[in-house]
Amino acid sequence: MLHALLAILACQLIGEAASHALALALPGPVLGMILMAAALQLFPRFADILRPTAQGLLSHMSLLFxxxxxxxxxxxxxxxxxxxxxxxxxxxxxxxxxxxxxxxxxxxxxxxxxxxx
Incomplete structure (x- = not known):
């Protein structure tokens, strides 16, 4: 679970860094999400690693509201x-x-x- 959370946060961090460094109008989390979607397509094992953690986060998403x-x-x-x-x-x-x-x-x-x- 720790590795999956680290991967999710790393994608967001890379997206934020790219957004600020390149002065893009696109928000960093959106860039991170695009990066994660690409990684999930390129590396199917990555999806298997993230799935349990992502399902756990999604099941408690209502708490964010x-x-x-x-x-x-x-x-x-x-x-x-x-x-x-x-x-x-x-x-x-x-x-x-x-x-x-x-x-x-x-x-x-x-x-x-x-x-x-």
Whole structure:
């Protein structure tokens, strides 16, 4: 497990270093994720090493949302008077995300030649 965590953090560190050194607009963690995806494709054994640790992290991912929830509750007064705007933004972005997802699915289905039977 320690080796897997070290590999995950090393990919993120390399991504951060590359992002800062090359002054890229792409965030370091995204570069690290691209690096890890490439490593997983090139070295299948790497995936076998990371799988148990990654599954463990993913199973507890909901814990990462607790600080955001506490922040919202802690600053609830700042949202006062913004309720209607927030509700419209949340509802609108949800509808837009569903629509874009559906349209993307249809486009990919057409490109791959899938047919509805």
């Amino acid at each position: 607790i600080p955001a929830g506490v922040g919202v509750v802690g600053h609830f007064a700042a949202f006062e008077g913004q309720g209607l705007g927030l509700a419209l933004a949340i509802i609108g972005s949800t509808i837009a995300a569903i629509a874009v997802g559906a349209l993307s699915f249809v486009a990919v289905a057409r490109l791959t030649g899938s047919r509805d039977e």
